Amino acid sequence: MNKYKIISIVLALAFIVALVRSLAFSGEAAAPVDKVVFDNIMTRTSVREYADRPVRRTLLDSLARAGMAAPTALDMRPWKYVIVDDKQTLQTLGNNLPYAGFAAQAPAAIVVCGDTAVVDKQGRPSRFWVEDCSAATENILLAAHGFGLGAVWTAVYPNEELVDKVADILSLPDNAIPLNVIVVGYPKAPSTPKDKFKKENIHYNTW
Template identity: 35%
Template sequence: MEQFDALIKKDGSGRLTIVEIPFNAKEVFHKPKGTVYVSGTINGIEYRSKLLSRGNGKFVMVLDKAMQKSIGFHGQEMTANITMSSEDLESVAGKSDKITDVKCGLDAFTAIKTRQSIRKFTAKPVSQDMVSAILYAGMCAPTAKDKRPYHFIVIRDRCVLSILARYNSNAAMLEHSAGAITVCGDKNREGIKEFLYADCAAAAQNILLCIHGLGLGGVWCGVVPNSDWRKLLIEQLALPNKLEPISVIAFGWPDEEKELCPRWETAKVHYDKW
């Protein structure tokens, strides 16, 4: 990891806010070819980005509006302390493939058509390999500008599951689930609230579909803003201020079967205009 102080400023056009990297990133990070992806902190605030080449071994990193807001940049030049590491995406992908080498029994369209909310579970445990596959599915969801602002809190502690179930009748299924995944949004990484919710919702849908595809059951439980249950979640999971709990997904081996209902509604389909 490299650590350095650098000037944050507007570029020559006045449109972009940039950090000039004080070293040749390709040499330092041993990336002679391709895009250099990096992650680290700016004044303690986490980021994930890529470097833009300006030629002759010079690189800059562009800061989006959310990051500018998080570090208090208002258009005037400022010096920031930066940590930076290279992200080897190919290496990460290889490790993920090994971790999540779990086979799914359904094709994508069948999983979409047949998934239903399951609220009753057997006592059979769910393997960690399956949980890793489910989490990987969530990480494959699309996000605005590829910011990936989600964090997933896996809850296996029976005491915590029981407390969360007891204080919210809509979450009673957590009491007998094999576990739960709390999908949280990182407000420091995605400063636009609507995008944060959309990104986390896309991840939650991927998680639900993967749960169903693996033969498990799952159900989405929403988190109401400013509710006592939201406060309880934050307390029980020790969530930092930057994380916003968006939904809690219970999972386990299903102990109920539901009749499939047709979902197609012609009246909800419009072409070109209303």
């Protein structure tokens, strides 16, 4: 084999390597991964009935970690989480919260709180803790679905009576405002997602 053939082979191999690397960062290579993410979003449902099966704390920690990856105004991260897996506390929450009665039969719940003690560089508390904690909640719901769990967002804030009840049950400090209680568990049965898409709800450039 002469040197020209060797050079040609080397150049061909270099081209193939470059092409593979290019595809690895292109939309074509990313499409299967993107579809997994999209399918997870589109198949998530609110689950209110749970199998008699505990949820490992490592999984619950992962859900909280997913929540902390949410976008946050001014990078203030005003969220705090109370993870509940004590049966008596879950029953107390379920018995006192009209939107979360099924927590009494669930293996776990995550209470998402906004921390008003978190301040910006000027010493001002977050004006967007509700938005930040809502984004964190959606991350948790999607992560739960991805792990094969079922979960549902149950409202607390801005109902002052419910805020006070949750604060009392969980011994929350004054600076921790419970936004919601996310009830978590393994689904008792499969559920079918609703098709909520409406083309008429989309506008481009102007209404």
